[in-house]
Amino acid sequence: MVFERYESIEKFKNEVEPFLEKNEVINNLPLGIVKALSNNITRYGDKKPFLGLVKDDKENIILVTIMTPPHNLIVTGEGHNLEEAVIEAVNYLINQNIKIPGVVGIPNVAEMFVNLWNHKTGSIVDVTMSQRIYRLDKVNNVADSPGKLRKADMEDFNLIKEWASNFVEDCFGEGLTDERAEKTALNLIDNKRLFIWDDNGAVSMACKSRPTKNSIAIGEVYTPPMYRGKGYATSCVAALSQLLLDEGYKFCSLYTDLANPTSNSIYMKIGYKPIADSIMYSFK
Numbered sequence: 001m002v003f004e005r006y007e008s009i010e011k012f013k014n015e016v017e018p019f020l021e022k023n024e025v026i027n028n029l030p031l032g033i034v035k036a037l038s039n040n041i042t043r044y045g046d047k048k049p050f051l052g053l054v055k056d057d058k059e060n061i062i063l064v065t066i067m068t069p070p071h072n073l074i075v076t077g078e079g080h081n082l083e084e085a086v087i088e089a090v091n092y093l094i095n096q097n098i099k100i101p102g103v104v105g106i107p108n109v110a111e112m113f114v115n116l117w118n119h120k121t122g123s124i125v126d127v128t129m130s131q132r133i134y135r136l137d138k139v140n141n142v143a144d145s146p147g148k149l150r151k152a153d154m155e156d157f158n159l160i161k162e163w164a165s166n167f168v169e170d171c172f173g174e175g176l177t178d179e180r181a182e183k184t185a186l187n188l189i190d191n192k193r194l195f196i197w198d199d200n201g202a203v204s205m206a207c208k209s210r211p212t213k214n215s216i217a218i219g220e221v222y223t224p225p226m227y228r229g230k231g232y233a234t235s236c237v238a239a240l241s242q243l244l245l246d247e248g249y250k251f252c253s254l255y256t257d258l259a260n261p262t263s264n265s266i267y268m269k270i271g272y273k274p275i276a277d278s279i280m281y282s283f284k
Contacts, residue, residue: 001062001084003092006051009037016053019061020076021213025135025275026106028217028253030066030074032210037068050098054085063109065089067100072280075105075113083112090116102128102282114281124284128172130258131280134272135215137251139242142270145231147199149239152189159202160194161185167222171257194220195243197236204232206240214250221254221263233263238270 006012013034020027020034037049050067056079063077063085077085090113093100103110103117118125152160164184169175176184188194188207197204204223208216218240223233241252254272256264268274 001054001056001081001088003052003054003088005092006053009034009049009051012051012053013038016061016064019064024212024215025251025253026133027076028133028210028212028215029104029255030064030076031212032217033066033068033074035212036210052089052092054088056081056085063089070101072102072104072282073100075103075109077109082109086112086116089113090120094120100283102280104278104280107277107279110279110281117283121283126282126284128280128282131255131278132258132264132274133253133255133276133278134267135251135253135275136241136245136267136270136272138271139238139245140269140271142234142238143231144239145197145199145235147197147203147232147235149236149243150196150198151192152194152196152205154189156194156196156202157185157189160188160205163205163222163224164188164220166224167220170222188220195236195240197232197239199232203227203230204236206233206236208240208244211249215253216244216249218244218252218254234266234270237267241270 016034020031024031047069050065052065053061054063055061060079062079062082063075065073065075067073103113114125117123161181165175165181193209194205194207196202204227205220206218207220209219210217218237221233221237244252254267255278256267258264
């Protein structure tokens with residue numbers, strides 16, 4: 001069992017897609033990133049991505065690792081010899097002096113990786129966020145708030161720049177730099193990924209991202225404090241979810257912060273069903 005690093009995104013994509021697509025909901029994050037990289041989508045940064053995997057003696061994939069600096073290393077895998085594969089990956093990263101800011105993945109894989117990394121490097125490990133992955137196949141009937149869903153445009157730029165930074169601050173305790181917020185807002189608008197719930201003005205937002213073979217994810221759901229408690233986020237996510245299903249996607253997925261019971265309740269009311277947990281660690 002040996003860790004294999006890939007320089008070619010196309011070769012890596014051809015190797016890992018069939019493995020990841022066996023569980024499209026849980027693997028939406030790595031699948032979406034691999035597809036975006038193969039299509040030269042630049043929202044994952046301009047630094048070279050780290051792409052690697054471990055196979056067993058029968059050429060079955062046991063572990064997949066993806067990192068698009070400065071973001072965390074994504075780990076996903078399965079099999080009775082998963083621990084051995086994680087050891088191979090950790091040893092490779094350490095021996096090659098590859099720095100990683102943290103790890104995200106399903107708890108059993110991520111915890112296995114983090115414990116070994118901590119043991120070998122002495123890094124201080126923090127849990128950044130405990131998350132839950134949801135899947136939606138059908139939108140429930142939910143009461144609409146006043147307003148309607150529309151696609152964001154450049155007239156929304158300054159507002160989206162502010163909201164994008166506020167969203168990140170709500171999630172991680174620190175907002176974006178002005179430059180990063182501008183790039184994020186432009187990317188969301190230019191790629192027609194961002195949608196606004198408009199009630200005589202923008203009151204909530206959500207975006208579509210990471211399309212895969214059968215599904216697409218919803219993220220960046222944000223409502224400013226002054227507009228909360230009025231059902232705008234529920235209406236926004238429900239309408240966007242239905243729009244995406246109508247476009248031909250078989251299902252939608254999303255990640256939630258388990259520390260936010262309000263958002264988890266909203267999504268389940270819309271029709272999202274919990275599939276698995278995910279955990280995000282940071283290293284210091």
